[in-house]
Amino acid sequence: MVPYTNPVPSEQEKTTELVKNPEDVKWWLRPPRAPASTDLNSNTNAMRYLAGTCACRSCRLISGFEIQTWAFVPRWNIWFHIPSPSKPGSSVAAEESVVQLDFATLPSGILKSYESTPGILREFCPRCGATVFWHDRWRPDLIDVSVGLFDAQGGSRAEKWLDWWSERVSFVEDVTNGRSGESARRAKALVEALERGLRTRVEG
Template sequence: MSSDLTNVLISCHCGAAKQTVTIGFESQKTAGPQDTSIDHSYDYRHNTGLLCASYAPIQVPNLLNNLVAYPEVSPDTDSVTTRHYFCSTCGCHVFRRRHTPTERESWGVATGVIAGRVGADGQLIETDDRDLLRVYGYTGVAETKDGGLAPFIHESVGNELPTPGPVKGEAKGGGEDVLEAHCHCKNVQFSITRPDASSHLPRSNFPDLITPYATSLNQEYTNPQDEKWWLRPRSKDDSTLTRYLAGTCACRSCRLISGFEIQVWAFIPRSNIFFVPPTTAPSSTLNTIPLDFTTLPSGILKSYESSPGVQREFCPRCGATVSWHDRWRPELIDVSIGLLDAPEGALAGNWLDWWHGRVSFEEDADNGRVGGAARWATGLIGKLAEGLRSSENRGREG
């Protein structure tokens, strides 16, 4: 590898994928910031569980140990083939390999696993002043139907934003009773029901999304009044509780377990989640089982303990992030929003009420990263946070 190119350290949360890779295309001879697109396509959402994903071009990696390869073939006539590699232990997406019959293969690394540039001694360069990545555009936005997160990131980027495609069918104003969800390979299929009496039973502290832990007093986030903050009104003009709270997260754990900077969670009571056994197809509320992590048939989910008492689940076949839960609030589950198949669009506005005031743990965006990798992360999350808050302010003014 040429010394003129940029070598970076990458790692997933558990460390199984830790190694050095070279940023840039195979034909590239000199270092420089890499143009990176933010992909919002249907396939990427269901393959990752997130609303968008981003990869930086790299030269062929040396190590694929401990990674699961998930094949993906496009129905397009040019037969572009994409294969994703994710960690078999923590589920983190690490690499993407693409090739066509007429072009050489190309490799990408999930941007969230990049810790920073390394020197000749293999150590991170703490004072690195080189920019590694930059957003040059968006792909797959038309497949979101509603724009997904692209309009919020776009507010401060200034690149041309593709127009979302039309909603298929007429929106029903939140009247549907069941919302279907699945990973890309459909090994994981489940449904979510509207809030009911059981949805009020869980108890939970306020999340960092609402009450920043870094700057709040204990009594501010312990929720002494037992507010059911995860249950949300149908609209600002209708207080009927028909939706669930949703928001974004930039914590280090979410980044290193998904592989990307922007995680998206919906807070759903366990009593409102019903899984479809793998032998049942297509998904139907007539063939579902209530979510119980202790009795769910094997092979549907793989769990990873990201910290003591905290479990995260992902699909063992395609690597999609599915859920987060802990022992302190076992009846309230964080569900990865990219898995949802809401007819109105990726943001599932008839089901979810998005929190615009803050990106959860946005102060953590550069945790464990240095130089250009840290600046990329804080810049991206800063743009998202700014776009969300601007959108909220416009809504208030309207």
């Protein structure tokens, strides 16, 4: 689903160019549901972000569920509305500042971050524990955003904002990693059913 990146490079690859996208293809930009022209590959028609489903063991253990949904959003399109501290006893609503996502300068207390694999970082809400971001050092300006956080009028799939990848569930081969027996069988059946449903929905 995600070209031009290798999320778990070998030691040899770490010393070479890891991200190869020589034509600067904006693969994360997708056409609208009713495109203005027939050229679906034109960036001038790109109004949505690519989104997909992941079944890797790392996402599963962190989220506590079999499937994690991600949208691929450029960092410069992610902004935080941060309220300024209000004065004690004041009835005036606190003002807020709007800042672009920069992990190096983001005010403390907004997100918690940890490195789940060397070079790969995940952020979560320090209050409720919700998964927020996934990003790595090989494509630092393209962020995986947890779709469960979106508040879209169109519903949980947010299809006016997102174009869902339907050809496969990412890392489906990782579903049974670390487990066996009935647990592995049920997990595999769930992900296979999801893949069939995604294809059927598009073909239908």
